[in-house]
Amino acid sequence: DQAKQIFGVLPRIAENPQNPVTPEKVALGKSLYFERRLSKSSSISCSSCHDLGMAGADGLSTSLGYRWQLGPRNAPSVLNAALEFTQFWDGRAKDVEEQAKGPIVNPKEMAATKELVVQRLKSIPEYVDAFHKAFPGEKDPVSFDNTANAIAAFERTLLTPSRFDRFIAGNTAILTEEEKQGLNTFVSVGCTTCHNGVDVGGGSFQKFGAIHKVDWLKDLGRYEVTKNEADKYVFKVPSLRNVALTAPYFNDGSVWSLEEAVKTMAYAQLGRTLTDAEAKRIVAFLHTLSADPALVVPPPVLPPSSLSTPKPMP
Amino acid sequence: DQAKQIFGVLPRIAENPQNPVTPEKVALGKSLYFERRLSKSSSISCSSCHDLGMAGADGLSTSLGYRWQLGPRNAPSVLNAALEFTQFWDGRAKDVEEQAKGPIVNPKEMAATKELVVQRLKSIPEYVDAFHKAFPGEKDPVSFDNTANAIAAFERTLLTPSRFDRFIAGNTAILTEEEKQGLNTFVSVGCTTCHNGVDVGGGSFQKFGAIHKVDWLKDLGRYEVTKNEADKYVFKVPSLRNVALTAPYFNDGSVWSLEEAVKTMAYAQLGRTLTDAEAKRIVAFLHTLSADPALVVPPPVLPPSSLSTPKPMP
Ligand code: HEC
Ligand code: HEC
Ligand code: HEC
Ligand code: HEC
Numbered sequence: 038d039q040a041k042q043i044f045g046v047l048p049r050i051a052e053n054p055q056n057p058v059t060p061e062k063v064a065l066g067k068s069l070y071f072e073r074r075l076s077k078s079s080s081i082s083c084s085s086c087h088d089l090g091m092a093g094a095d096g097l098s099t100s101l102g103y104r105w106q107l108g109p110r111n112a113p114s115v116l117n118a119a120l121e122f123t124q125f126w127d128g129r130a131k132d133v134e135e136q137a138k139g140p141i142v143n144p145k146e147m148a149a150t151k152e153l154v155v156q157r158l159k160s161i162p163e164y165v166d167a168f169h170k171a172f173p174g175e176k177d178p179v180s181f182d183n184t185a186n187a188i189a190a191f192e193r194t195l196l197t198p199s200r201f202d203r204f205i206a207g208n209t210a211i212l213t214e215e216e217k218q219g220l221n222t223f224v225s226v227g228c229t230t231c232h233n234g235v236d237v238g239g240g241s242f243q244k245f246g247a248i249h250k251v252d253w254l255k256d257l258g259r260y261e262v263t264k265n266e267a268d269k270y271v272f273k274v275p276s277l278r279n280v281a282l283t284a285p286y287f288n289d290g291s292v293w294s295l296e297e298a299v300k301t302m303a304y305a306q307l308g309r310t311l312t313d314a315e316a317k318r319i320v321a322f323l324h325t326l327s328a329d330p331a332l333v334v335p336p337p338v339l340p341p342s343s344l345s346t347p348k349p350m351p
Numbered sequence: 352d353q354a355k356q357i358f359g360v361l362p363r364i365a366e367n368p369q370n371p372v373t374p375e376k377v378a379l380g381k382s383l384y385f386e387r388r389l390s391k392s393s394s395i396s397c398s399s400c401h402d403l404g405m406a407g408a409d410g411l412s413t414s415l416g417y418r419w420q421l422g423p424r425n426a427p428s429v430l431n432a433a434l435e436f437t438q439f440w441d442g443r444a445k446d447v448e449e450q451a452k453g454p455i456v457n458p459k460e461m462a463a464t465k466e467l468v469v470q471r472l473k474s475i476p477e478y479v480d481a482f483h484k485a486f487p488g489e490k491d492p493v494s495f496d497n498t499a500n501a502i503a504a505f506e507r508t509l510l511t512p513s514r515f516d517r518f519i520a521g522n523t524a525i526l527t528e529e530e531k532q533g534l535n536t537f538v539s540v541g542c543t544t545c546h547n548g549v550d551v552g553g554g555s556f557q558k559f560g561a562i563h564k565v566d567w568l569k570d571l572g573r574y575e576v577t578k579n580e581a582d583k584y585v586f587k588v589p590s591l592r593n594v595a596l597t598a599p600y601f602n603d604g605s606v607w608s609l610e611e612a613v614k615t616m617a618y619a620q621l622g623r624t625l626t627d628a629e630a631k632r633i634v635a636f637l638h639t640l641s642a643d644p645a646l647v648v649p650p651p652v653l654p655p656s657s658l659s660t661p662k663p664m665p
């Protein structure tokens with residue numbers, strides 16, 4: 038009950054009144070999510086860095102983009118991302134609709150242009166048809182904005198119920214004693230001051246190193262967006278859903294051990310040194326946030342290119 | 352009936368008595384097929400170059416591997432590949448079991464070593480367990496060879512019935528008049544001297560340029576394997592199943608138009624100049640070889656790395 042108050046109940050989809058989730062939009066968005074032709078080289082899709090078989094992340098410290106460029110930050114999971122109050126580690130996009138435009142045109146990621154994306158999609162009759170169905174009544178629905186809207190609608194369905202949600206729903210026997218103790222420690226130690234709400238995080242910006250400075254940290258975080266001195270080393274509190282499946286940890290993907298990440302948090306954010314037993318209990322609890330393995334999105338069959346489709350540019 | 356004689360009946364799976372297809376092996380092989388950690392960088396899997404949503408190919412002229420290296424040849428589809436008499440454009444692997452070992456250790460593709468693969472897999476308890484189930488009775492089942500055997504067993508299930516197979520099975524109404532005329536032209540012009548059997552190809556080596564030299568051709572093909580003068584410019588006759596979905600064409604992926612590929616074939620292989628109408632009819636027939644879109648393999652959920660899993664090396 039206390040847990041229900043702190044965390045709340047996971048919805049079935051994360052609605053956005055500005056971009057209603059419809060089956061047609063989700064079907065299109067799913068195809069586009071797997072669509073390599075949204076990238077300049079025609080070899081990188083959203084799923085390259087957010088593999089749904091890897092809990093929506095890529096298992097790398099930082100991701101590989103166009104021409105094998107290594108980016109500066111760890112790729113967060115797309116699972117449950119739509120629930121968060123802002124997108125990216127530094128909150129520079131307000132929702133998944135705005136977010137999805139970023140990587141497509143980022144020269145280090147998919148490296149396309151809006152024009153190239155629209156040209157590719159308009160050259161493929163199946164896509165033209167699917168955009169008309171997903172955005173009925175629009176005169177020119179095959180647009181860069183609607184590409185992002187469709188992908189975002191798909192992402193709004195990617196919420197992952199876990200054992201913890203069944204616990205919250207009243208099935209208290211579903212957690213082991215150790216897991217329950219871990220939850221208690223997680224709350225009593227103060228983790229929930231930041232990691233709370235339905236996404237167990239994703240609700241506020243906080244300084245990484247609130248109490249003790251994190252010595253290896255280079256990324257200035259939200260400061261890069263606001264240029265406000267107080268925002269140095271401030272990041273979005275990440276969701277801890279699926280955290281046991283999405284190593285490595287932190288904005289630079291520098292820590293591979295979840296136990297070590299938990300101890301780092303306790304020290305840096307709460308000024309507390311956890312015992313091994315406390316850290317292990319918390320880790321046991323964090324495992325209850327892993328998606329039910331039944332979460333398998335049947336993959337799309339993508340339509341072939343036509344002769345007018347702009348060619349891959351590797 | 353004549354068609355049934357030339358082409359034969361597609362089996363449900365492509366059996367290999369040396370590597371029996373079992374559900375456990377196929378389940379493991381499917382995971383491994385999508386497993387990026389089989390590559391040095393932990394970012395490239397079989398599915399990177401053989402996307403099942405793109406009819407088992409990648410839509411590039413030649414594929415991108417480790418550190419964005421561009422390979423020399425077009426990636427053929429994995430769909431129905433297990434039916435062919437030999438693997439690769441030059442036939443340098445005898446079956447899909449032998450083939451699967453190639454790309455994993457190829458420094459231009461996945462760039463791993465046998466040792467790295469075994470170390471990664473042994474560090475992940477779910478994989479150790481799955482290998483024991485897939486290869487019961489073996490003392491040390493987590494091996495490089497069994498990795499290839501499991502992937503190959505999965506590939507042996509990737510056969511794609513099409514409208515043409517229902518036609519062969521007696522449902523003659525399923526092809527349009529144009530498609531039937533295309534089939535007739537395909538047979539009468541002589542394409543079936545090479546593209547015959549259940550995979551509509553994949554049964555012999557032939558010189559590309561049998562009648563007229565192909566002026567742009569650089570790749571020496573099977574000669575690279577045998578160093579036999581007569582094997583210069585000799586390639587495996589590719590299967591034409593899913594050909595309408597797997598542009599670009601030829602061993603170097605240099606031709607994007609299927610109609611142009613058909614005309615090139617007629618001239619280079621048969622010394623014949625097709626009319627536009629003949630070429631279009633043949634293309635209409637080739638479309639009947641496209642997999643039923645229902646062919647969607649539910650993707651696997653991959654197990655997380657453990658702390659002893661060798662890290663990605665991008
Ligand atoms: C080349 C790798 C790469 C590609 C391709 C890529 N992403 Fe990302 N994604 C990242 C990285 C790295 C971040 C974190 C960047 C940051 O915060 O500055 C990220 C952040 C996100 C976030 C924010 C999640 C959160 O919790 O804040 C979402 C949502 C997302 N990506 C979805 C997508 C979608 C949709 C696409 C395709 C249109 C895509 N990504 C393509 C690497 C990639
Ligand atoms: C004062 C706010 C705050 C508190 C308290 C806090 N965290 Fe965090 N947590 C953050 C922020 C911000 C990050 C992101 C740090 C980064 O990588 O930039 C984070 C990251 C994490 C990560 C890594 C997530 C990932 O996917 O990379 C874990 C695990 C974590 N916290 C667990 C905990 C635990 C367990 C506690 C309690 C012991 C805790 N946190 C307390 C703010 C907080
Ligand atoms: C970096 C790109 C890349 C990766 C990764 C890759 N392949 Fe390939 N694949 C190719 C190319 C290119 C060829 C043709 C090479 C040749 O014939 O010389 C090929 C050929 C094949 C063939 C032969 C098909 C035929 O008709 O002859 C099969 C089967 C195959 N690959 C399966 C796999 C499997 C299984 C994996 C993973 C273990 C894999 N490939 C990884 C690019 C790749
Ligand atoms: C003498 C043997 C032979 C004959 C006859 C022949 N082909 Fe081919 N075909 C080949 C070979 C060998 C290749 C592979 C060429 C290469 O790319 O190296 C090929 C490739 C193709 C391709 C490209 C396949 C791909 O996936 O890249 C198509 C399409 C094709 N043939 C259609 C036809 C048609 C239509 C005819 C009749 C007009 C025909 N072929 C006659 C041997 C033949």
Ligand SMILES: [Ca+2]
Pocket residue numbers: 113114117118121239275276
């Ligand atoms: Ca997130």
Ligand SMILES: [Ca+2]
Pocket residue numbers: 094111112113283284285286287290
């Ligand atoms: Ca991570």
Ligand SMILES: [Ca+2]
Pocket residue numbers: 408425426427597598599600601604
């Ligand atoms: Ca091809």
Ligand SMILES: [Mg+2]
Pocket residue numbers: 427428430431432435553589590
């Ligand atoms: Mg083939």
